[in-house]
Amino acid sequence: MSSNVDVANHSYLGAPYGLKSWLFTKDHKRIAILYLISVTIFFVIGGLFAAGIRAELLTPEGDLWSSDTYNKLFTMHGVVMVFFFLVPSIPATLGNFLMPIMIGAKDLAFPRINLLSWYVYIVGALITLSVVFMGGLDTGWTFYTPYSSISSHTAVSLAAIGVFITGFSSILTGLNFIVTVHRMRAPGMTWFRLPLFVWSNYATSLVMVLGTPVVAITLLLVFAERTLHLGIFDPAVGGDPVLFQHLFWFYSHPAVYIMVLPGMGVISELVAAISRKSVFGYAFVAFSSMAIAVLGFLVWGHHLFVSSQSIYAGMVFSVLSMLVAIPSAVKVFNWTATMYKGAVSWDSTTYWVVGFIGLFTIGGLTGLFLATMGMDIHLTDTYFVIAHFHYIMVGGTLMAYLGGLHFWWPKMTGRMFNDNLAKTSAVLVFIGFNLTFFPQFVLGYLGMPRRYHAYPPEFQVLNVLSTAGATVLGLGYALPAFYLIYSLFKGAKAPANPWGATGLEWEIPSPPPTLNFEQDPVVTEPAYHYQPTREVHVG
Amino acid sequence: MSSAHPITPVRVYLAVFVALLVGTALTVFAASIDMGAMNTPVALGIAVAKASIVAIYFMGLRYTTPLTKVVAVAGLFWLFIMFGLSMSDYLTRSWMGVPGR
Amino acid sequence: MANAHEHALAGGHAVVPAADDHHNPNLQHHFYSMEQQFEAATLGMWVFLVTEIMFFGGMFTAYLVYRTMYPESWVAGSHELNVPLGGINTGVLICSSFTMVMAVRCAQLGEKAKQIGYILATMVFGVAFLGIKAYEYAEKFHHHLVPGPHFNPALPRSEQIFFALYFMLTGVHAAHMIVGLGIMTTILVMTLRNRFSPDYYTPVEIAGLYWHFVDIVWIFLFPLLYLIGYHVGA
Numbered sequence: 001m002s003s004n005v006d007v008a009n010h011s012y013l014g015a016p017y018g019l020k021s022w023l024f025t026k027d028h029k030r031i032a033i034l035y036l037i038s039v040t041i042f043f044v045i046g047g048l049f050a051a052g053i054r055a056e057l058l059t060p061e062g063d064l065w066s067s068d069t070y071n072k073l074f075t076m077h078g079v080v081m082v083f084f085f086l087v088p089s090i091p092a093t094l095g096n097f098l099m100p101i102m103i104g105a106k107d108l109a110f111p112r113i114n115l116l117s118w119y120v121y122i123v124g125a126l127i128t129l130s131v132v133f134m135g136g137l138d139t140g141w142t143f144y145t146p147y148s149s150i151s152s153h154t155a156v157s158l159a160a161i162g163v164f165i166t167g168f169s170s171i172l173t174g175l176n177f178i179v180t181v182h183r184m185r186a187p188g189m190t191w192f193r194l195p196l197f198v199w200s201n202y203a204t205s206l207v208m209v210l211g212t213p214v215v216a217i218t219l220l221l222v223f224a225e226r227t228l229h230l231g232i233f234d235p236a237v238g239g240d241p242v243l244f245q246h247l248f249w250f251y252s253h254p255a256v257y258i259m260v261l262p263g264m265g266v267i268s269e270l271v272a273a274i275s276r277k278s279v280f281g282y283a284f285v286a287f288s289s290m291a292i293a294v295l296g297f298l299v300w301g302h303h304l305f306v307s308s309q310s311i312y313a314g315m316v317f318s319v320l321s322m323l324v325a326i327p328s329a330v331k332v333f334n335w336t337a338t339m340y341k342g343a344v345s346w347d348s349t350t351y352w353v354v355g356f357i358g359l360f361t362i363g364g365l366t367g368l369f370l371a372t373m374g375m376d377i378h379l380t381d382t383y384f385v386i387a388h389f390h391y392i393m394v395g396g397t398l399m400a401y402l403g404g405l406h407f408w409w410p411k412m413t414g415r416m417f418n419d420n421l422a423k424t425s426a427v428l429v430f431i432g433f434n435l436t437f438f439p440q441f442v443l444g445y446l447g448m449p450r451r452y453h454a455y456p457p458e459f460q461v462l463n464v465l466s467t468a469g470a471t472v473l474g475l476g477y478a479l480p481a482f483y484l485i486y487s488l489f490k491g492a493k494a495p496a497n498p499w500g501a502t503g504l505e506w507e508i509p510s511p512p513p514t515l516n517f518e519q520d521p522v523v524t525e526p527a528y529h530y531q532p533t534r535e536v537h538v539g
Numbered sequence: 540m541s542s543a544h545p546i547t548p549v550r551v552y553l554a555v556f557v558a559l560l561v562g563t564a565l566t567v568f569a570a571s572i573d574m575g576a577m578n579t580p581v582a583l584g585i586a587v588a589k590a591s592i593v594a595i596y597f598m599g600l601r602y603t604t605p606l607t608k609v610v611a612v613a614g615l616f617w618l619f620i621m622f623g624l625s626m627s628d629y630l631t632r633s634w635m636g637v638p639g640r
Numbered sequence: 641m642a643n644a645h646e647h648a649l650a651g652g653h654a655v656v657p658a659a660d661d662h663h664n665p666n667l668q669h670h671f672y673s674m675e676q677q678f679e680a681a682t683l684g685m686w687v688f689l690v691t692e693i694m695f696f697g698g699m700f701t702a703y704l705v706y707r708t709m710y711p712e713s714w715v716a717g718s719h720e721l722n723v724p725l726g727g728i729n730t731g732v733l734i735c736s737s738f739t740m741v742m743a744v745r746c747a748q749l750g751e752k753a754k755q756i757g758y759i760l761a762t763m764v765f766g767v768a769f770l771g772i773k774a775y776e777y778a779e780k781f782h783h784h785l786v787p788g789p790h791f792n793p794a795l796p797r798s799e800q801i802f803f804a805l806y807f808m809l810t811g812v813h814a815a816h817m818i819v820g821l822g823i824m825t826t827i828l829v830m831t832l833r834n835r836f837s838p839d840y841y842t843p844v845e846i847a848g849l850y851w852h853f854v855d856i857v858w859i860f861l862f863p864l865l866y867l868i869g870y871h872v873g874a
Contacts, residue, residue, distance in 0.1 A: 106670035109680040175687045182606060183680040184670075210617045213691045217698035221808065229788040230804035231797075232702060237787075238798035243705055246625045247698050297620055301628065311635065313628035515669070546748055556738040563730045563862075567723065570867035578871060582863035590856045597741045598852045604679065607686050614690035618697045625701050629708060 011414065011511045026111035027514060032097035033412070034118050035088060036405075040481075042084040042125060047474065049077035054436075054467040062454035070453035071138035072154070076131075078141025083163050084125045086393055087255060090262035091208075092117075092173055094404045095201045097412060099177060101505040101512060102195045104186025104521040109179040113172050121169035128162030131155045140451065142252070145233035145244040149225035157226045160219040167216040170258075174208030177201055186504075188523035192286070195503055195527045196279060199286040200265025203293035207254045207261070210297070215251035218244065242307050249300035257296040259393050260360075261289055263400030264331055267356050270407055271335045273501040274350045275342025278528040281334045288327035295324050305376045314373050321371035328364050332357060348422030349499070352403025355430040359395025363388060366441065381451075384444025387437045395433055402429070402480065409484060410494030414511040417487040421479060428476030435469025502528055545602065555596045562589045666840040678842055685846040689853050692816075696857055699809050703864065706805065710798040715869030717802030720785055722776055726866040729772050730858060736765030737855045744848045747831075747841035755844075756831055762851065763824045766817055773814055780807075806865055813861060816854045823847045 012029045022030055052073045056064045065073065096114065100107050108114050131137045134155040139148040148156050181194070181202045222244070224230050231237035233244045272279045279285055301309060301317030335357055344350060366388040369375050379385060402425075410416055439462040444450075448459050455463070497506040504521055505512070566585040574581060594600045600608060664674055671677040707714045739761040746755035780803070784792040787804040827847050830836065836844060 100670075109670075110684060111668075111670065113684075171691050175684060175691070178687055179680050179684045182683060183676060209687055209691050210613075210694055213695035214621065214698045217695050217812075220812075221699075221702070224804075224808060230808070231787055231800050232706075232804045232808075236797070237800045238706075238710060239801055240705065240709075242628075243625075243702060246628065247701065250621055250625075250698075297617065298624065301624065304628070310628045310631040312631035313624075316627055317624075520672075546745065549742070549745070552738060552741050552745070556734065559734040559737075560731060563727060563734065566863050566867065567727050567870070570863065570870035573871040579868070582867055583860075586860050586863055589859045593737060593852050593856050593859070597737055598849055603682065603686075607683060610683070610686045610690060614693040617690075618693055618700070621694075621697055621701050622704055625705060626708070629705050 010513055011509070012514045013414070013511050014514075024115070026107070026115055028096050028100050028108050028111065028114055029412075029512060031114050031118055032093050032095075035092040035096060035121075038118070038122060038125070039085050039089050039093060042080055043089075043477075045129070046077055046080035046085055047477070049073050049080065050470070051474070053077060054470040056453050057455070057463045058467045060455050060457045060460050060463075065453060067453050068138065069136075071140075071451070072132075072136035074451060075137045075140050079128060079137065079159065079163065081393075082141055082255070082259075083166055084121075084128070086259040086397055087170055088121060088173070089259070089397065089401050090266060090404065091177070091201055091204055091258075092121075094197075094266065094401075094408060095177065095204075095262060096173075098408065098505055099180060099198060099201055100184065101508070101516050102198050102503060103181065103184060103189050104504050104517065104523060105180065105184035106515050106517070108176045109184055110176050114176055117169040117172035117176070120172065121166055124162050124164070124166030124169065126162075127165060128159050131159045131162070134158055142248060143219065143222055143244075144248075145222065145225070145241040146235065149222050149233050149241075149244075157223050160223045160226075164216050164219045164223070167212045167219075170208045171212045171216075174205035174212070177205040178209065181205075186521045186523055190523075192283065193523055193526050194286070196268035196282070196285055196289075197262075197265035200261045200268065200289045203289040204258050204261045204265075206290075206293050207258050207296060211251040211254040211258075214247055215255075218247040218251070221247075242304065242309060245304050245307055246300070249303045250297070253300040253303065254293075254296040256389070256392065257292050259397045261292060263356070263360075263397040263404075264289065266400040266404035266407075267335060267353055268331075269501075269503070270349050270353045270403055271338050272528040272530065273407070273499050274347075274353060275339050275344055276500075276530045277338055277342045278526070278530060279334065280337035280340075281330075282527070284330050285334050288330040291327040292324060295320070295327070299324060299371075302371050302376070305373050306380050311373075318371055318373045322368060325364065325368055332361055332364070348419050348426055349403060349407050351423050351426035351430075352399055352406065355426055356396060356399040356403060359391050359399060359430075359433065363391025363395055366391065379444055381449055382444035383440040383448050383450055386450050387440035387444060390437045390440075395437070399429065399433075402426075405484075406480070407499070408505070409487070410498045411505055411510045411512070413488055413491075414494050415487045415491030416494050416498060417491055418483045421483040425476050425479040425483075428472055428479065430476075432469050432472030432474070432476050436466050436473050437469070439463070439465045439469075502530060547596070551596065555592050558592060559589055664839065674839065678845075681842045681846055682849070685849045689849065692853060692857075696809070696812070699805065699812070700860075703805050703809070706798075706801050707868075710801065713796055713799040713802050715872060716796070717799050717806070718866060718868035718870070719872075720780075720783065720803075721806070721866045722779065723866050723870060725772055725776055726862050729769050730862045732765050732769045732772070733855045733858050736762045736769070737852050739765065740848050740851045743827075744841070744844050747836050747844040748838060750836075750838045752831060752834070752836075755836075756828065759824055759828050759831065763821055763828075766821050766824070770814060770817055770821075773810065777807075809861055809865065813854065813857055816857070820851050820854055823850060 012027055022034065025031060025034075052065065053070070056062065056070055056073075058064075062070070096108070131154075136154050137152075137156060137159045138154045139152050139156055139159075143156070143160065148160075181198060185194075221230075221232055225233055231239050233239045233241050235241060268279055268285055299317055299321040301313055302321045304317075305314050335353075366384070370379060370385060370388060406417065406422055443459055443462050443466075446459070448455055494510040496509050498510075499506075504517075504523070507521075508517060562585055566582055566589075569581050569585065570578060572578075594611065600611060667674055667677060671680070739758045743755050743758035743762060746752075746758060780786055784790055785803050786807070787800045791800050791803070824847065827844055830843060
């Protein structure tokens with residue numbers, strides 16, 4: 001341990017270099033990089049499944065894949081994207097990297113548990129992915145009973161165990177973040193000086209900790225149903241399949257907020273940096289994250305409007321669902337108010353931010369359509385739903401993820417990327433995304449159901465548009481892979497604070513030293529203190 | 540260490556131990572009497588009392604920070620959200636008078 | 641107001657690092673003080689226990705739903721369970737919780753020999769609980785009360801759901817007991833290697849939290865599974 005002093009002043013990317021030093025690291029920054037590489041791989045895999053779906057839907061006939069294969073494609077697309085990309089994406093990469101630094105800590109509270117969470121994630125992910133070679137999975141990512149528990153002849157048990165295991169990685173990350181924010185803040189880092197990214201990841205962690213165990217036990221019950229024939233969800237012995245939906249959505253609706261809340265945190269940071277202003281209504285934005293986390297647990301029944309749930313429960317869930325619009329709108333209004341009369345610089349960061357705000361707003365507003373029971377009866381299980389949640393989860397979360405990855409890339413790697421290519425990528429993603437998913441709102445409204453590999457010929461024009469858009473979208477996603485990797489080798493060395501942003505992470509070198517801070521930081525000012533201070537400094 | 544719990548006298552732990560055993564006997568005894576609809580609430584009341592003294596004394600909840608107490612209560616609160624909103628479905632299904640459920 | 645918040649919630653950073661803490665070999669590099677480290681560990685364990693509440697909570701929700709739907713099957717099902725054995729097992733777990741809390745107390749006082757004795761006693765009670773549980777399971781197998789194709793055809797079908805939940809709830813609880821025994825073994829080995837002192841006994845403390853939690857789950861399982869129809873008579 002005598003070498004600690006030397007190591008402290010070296011970049012976390014530096015010696016030791018070996019693979020072993022990475023696989024057994026307890027440094028939150030290195031674990032973030034491990035997660036970054038893994039979720040990127042799973043994003044590509046999930047994207048390939050999506051490409052299979054879009055290729056099939058180019059023509060009305062089911063000519064490319066059999067319906068069974070198609071079922072497996074959309075199931076694996078959903079499972080991989082939700083559980084192995086979107087849920088860990090921002091918290092486990094940017095969150096892992098930035099949370100300790102932002103609050104002035106040397107590491108998360110439990111570094112070993114942090115590494116364990118990555119291994120648990122990898123084991124769960126590999127088990128789930130192995131399903132592809134074991135006959136696939138055709139239940140849809142929602143594992144609805146009794147199809148999943150009785151009828152399906154695919155590898156449901158294996159997939160359920162894989163997702164069950166991965167759930168614990170999410171729980172461990174959430175637990176670590178909660179304890180870290182409560183117990184590891186630097187002197188002077190009060191709750192209302194926390195960057196909003198920390199607030200939103202804290203709210204996310206609450207959802208992870210309170211919701212994930214429920215989906216874990218639910219999938220365990222499905223596993224037990226299949227292997228031991230218990231009958232808990234089997235109508236033949238008096239079981240209620242809808243109970244599965246209650247338990248599943250108790251987690252899986254809040255899981256939408258696990259995916260989007262960290263994205264909102266990223267945007268809050270970015271919007272202040274591009275506007276060179278403090279975030280308008282800081283406390284409201286902070287509390288809206290908490291409100292979304294809490295309200296998110298009260299609305300799951302809107303997934304059950306047509307599942308023989310009591311309509312009286314449906315009414316309650318419908319009203320509660322609409323309440324989520326309030327904190328979400330607070331965020332959107334406050335971001336735009338922050339940009340208003342801000343010194344907005346039109347570099348690539350701004351493109352991602354504006355793209356996010358636009359797409360998230362469309363996704364959020366269409367959510368209100370679906371929360372309305374009468375409307376939902378018409379739209380349920382159509383492409384309208386598909387379009388809605390892709391606007392939130394892809395238009396929102398993925399846009400924020402890429403924006404955040406670009407914004408903090410110089411900090412994480414110590415290299416600058418090509419800003420013009422980043423702008424191109426942001427524009428391609430925005431155009432490609434809208435071209436892919438906006439037609440799906442129309443398709444859904446016209447009545448095209450989800451999860452079919454064939455459709456009536458009159459829907460072809462919109463489907464061709466959608467597939468064309470997906471191609472553009474794919475290009476937009478592939479482009480950063482090239483210029484970001486190129487930057488690692490040929491990019492200019494990044495200064496400590498290339499964007500002139502506030503926050504503790506910009507006060508330390510890029511890339512940060514292993515122990516983050518050479519001296520324990522003391523915080524004396526609020527977050528986003530962009531206005532130049534004119535006071536005379538005494539002493 | 541200053542931050543840890545103060546040392547609790549053995550007699551406190553013994554008293555809790557005896558109370559838990561008595562509670563167990565009491566819950567079996569109460570279950571043997573026909574109280575109609577009250578059997579389950581009484582059984583749950585005794586269980587809550589037993590669980591509470593385990594948490595407060597054995598798990599040291601009384602010496603922990605306010606934050607830890609909030610965490611413990613939050614767990615129960617979310618459990619009741621799950622119970623309550625699930626039952627809002629099951630308890631109102633028959634209101635429509637639709638045959639079946 | 642801000643100060644009040646700070647004092648109520650900040651815990652960690654309000655602490656001025658004690659000078660001698662830096663020489664404590666048990667202080668990990670990223671904490672300021674032993675106190676901060678202890679508070680982080682216990683808070684972490686309590687947050688984990690909340691996830692455990694929700695984990696069991698999913699099954700308790702199923703229990704609540706089906707007990708409301710099929711009250712008669714629940715009464716009939718509870719008649720098949722062995723109340724004396726369930727009651728004895730409750731007592732056994734309470735004894736184990738008492739020995740556990742005494743083990744933590746000995747760790748606080750640095751009484752190593754007594755601490756080892758109490759941990760061993762806790763493990764003996766834990767094994768006794770699992771033994772009695774295994775006997776009960778064998779009884780159920782014998783009486784064809786295990787859900788599935790071999791379930792006793794003479795019984796109402798919804799009674800199968802009672803037994804499905806009985807086996808899932810007690811099975812997951814027993815799995816937690818087995819994990820608990822593993823944790824106790826670890827604590828025992830660490831104690832034998834003189835890893836603990838009155839300055840540092842955090843692992844014993846949080847292992848105790850886990851053990852007591854598993855006890856609390858059983859305190860609810862016993863009346864909710866065994867005693868439902870006790871007053872009616874079989």
